Amino acid sequence: MLLELNIKNFVIIDDLSIQFGKGLNILTGETGAGKSILIDALSGVIGEKMTVDMIRTGFEKSTIEAAFDISGTPQINSILDAAGIERDGDTLVLRREIYTSGKGRSFANAVQVPASKLKELAEYLIDIHGQNEQQSIVRVARHRELLDSFGGLEREVEKVRAIHARLQQLKDRLNSFEIDEREKARRIEFNAFAIKEIESAGLKPGEDEECKNESILLANAEKMFKEINAASQILSGEGGILQRLKTIDQGLGRISQYDPEIAGVLDAIRQALFTIEDAASFLRGYESRIDFSPERINQVEARLALIANLKKKYGETIPDILAYAERARRELDSITYGEEEKERLKAEYRQAVREAKDLALSLSEKRLAVAKRLEAMVMKELSELGMGGTQFKVSIQREINPEGEIEADNKRYMLYPHGLDRVEFLLSANVGEDLRQLRKVASGGEMSRIMLALKNVILSADLVESLVFDEVDAGIGGKIAEIVGRKLKSLSRNRQVLVVTHLPQIAAMSDTHFSVQKARLGDRVITQVRKLSERDKVREVARMLAGETVTEISMKHAEEMVRNAERISRGG
Secondary structure, eight states: OEEEEEEEEETTEEEEEEEOOSSEEEEEOOTTSSHHHHHHHHHHHTTOOOOGGGBOTTOSEEEEEEEEEOTTOHHHHHHHHHHTOOOBTTEEEEEEEEETTSOEEEEETTEEEOHHHHHHHHTTTEEEESTTOOOGGGOHHHHHHHHHHHHTOHHHHHHHHHHHHHHHHHHHHHHTTOSOHHHHHHHHHHHHHHHHHHHHHTOOTTHHHHHHHHHHHHHTHHHHHHHHHHHHHHHHSTTOHHHHHHHHHHHHHHHGGGOHHHHHHHHHHHHHHHHHHHHHHHHHHHHHHOOOOHHHHHHHHHHHHHHHHHHHHHOSSHHHHHHHHHHHHHHHHHHHHOHHHHHHHHHHHHHHHHHHHHHHHHHHHHHHHHHHHHHHHHHHHHHHTTOTTOEEEEEEEEOBOTTOSEEETTEEEOOBTTBSEEEEEEEESSTTOOOEEHHHHOOHHHHHHHHHHHHHHHGGGOOOOEEEEESTTTTOOHHHHHHHHHHHHHHTTTSEEEEEOSOHHHHTTOSEEEEEEEEEETTEEEEEEEEOOHHHHHHHHHHHHHOSSOOHHHHHHHHHHHHHHHHHHTTO
């Protein structure tokens, strides 16, 4: 859930901090007040493109920071752990900086990361739907995931994924047999040599870096000994700093009782004495460990040369070299086992293909049934949202390929980890138009309403906790606006929802209401955001009903709309 958004020197925003709440968060204000700028800022902090013209005129840098509660998204923890980013309880802070030079920096919990990492994290944090956003819904790769989640088909997908992995393993092992006798003999000799060479080296991960560091120390041992010995003598030698400090300590100790100020100075001197004693002790110990041995230098350099030679042959890192040896052992085993092993693997492969065919075709049939149900439910939602002429279709296609593993209907199909099917959501925005890809047929407002319909239908399958809708009210009004408001309210019972709207019917439904306004700061215009009280919320709804001149009639109308929204919230 989005907890807070902080924006500094972004377009016409000077310095702004917004704390969002649970449920339905509404942002209203006159056209041009800066509502869309807030959405642009939020998009930027989750990795979308930012340009230097977004930096407020006269400033060198723009900064955007967003704090999220991640207690309900365990997937985030996996991403953070994999990236080596420490967690800060249940809070994740993302930050984006952009400079007039064109350079930018991105951070997750104060750790610098590429902007792509912010996008990866945002997949589980927030979905933004509006005219300028690349919503997850337009990404075809996401459609199959949504369909499977809606139909509860995850277990079937995992079974197909497992058998697909098994098939790939068997194919790799069978491919190792497909070589002639001469090549077989060559591979046996080469693999045996590589295994012996790598094993005899006795490599350990990280050993190369350790040797490099030791080599540097050994090469500079004489210089280090000279400087450390000199420093040690100055600190603790005859007449050195320690001896002098001890003399001062004894002298001041005899008179400190007469003046508290001297006692304070004495404490500082004693603290310095302790620190220098520690430093002197460290230097003496370090000096005793310095190795001048030319023999050790030769050993380390020889080891580095051996590792470098193995890297040239077998891999860029020690783990790569060790992995090469393991692959060589497997290939050697496969070649050595001979024809008997090859025939056994062929039989195992044929059995795996039969299992894969049954699982994949069964999954396809279930997807077709789930698709029909999803189409009907989304069409019903779209009709209620004022898009009755819209046709929504789930396209499920298979890739025909003569090399495909699965044979059905006298054709061969490619099998992928998720099955046979390529799933895509298609749309016809108006009666008589052909079905086309979502991004090619829907406007910003239509896309927001399509997303609202899908979210209402497949909410339980969606991992994202925060949804942002911009322009969801474009081109609607009256009864449809009230229905959109009710659906947003329903959606916000289980998710945090942020909505930019111009319609009072939607604004009245808010749990938390923000007013976005322009103001003057000196000779400049800035955007300000104010969280409204219940009374101010009613007045803002009245303004949306009547314009800038709020009347007693518009206030009463607004009060009735807010009371009605509260009844809807309570299920009344």
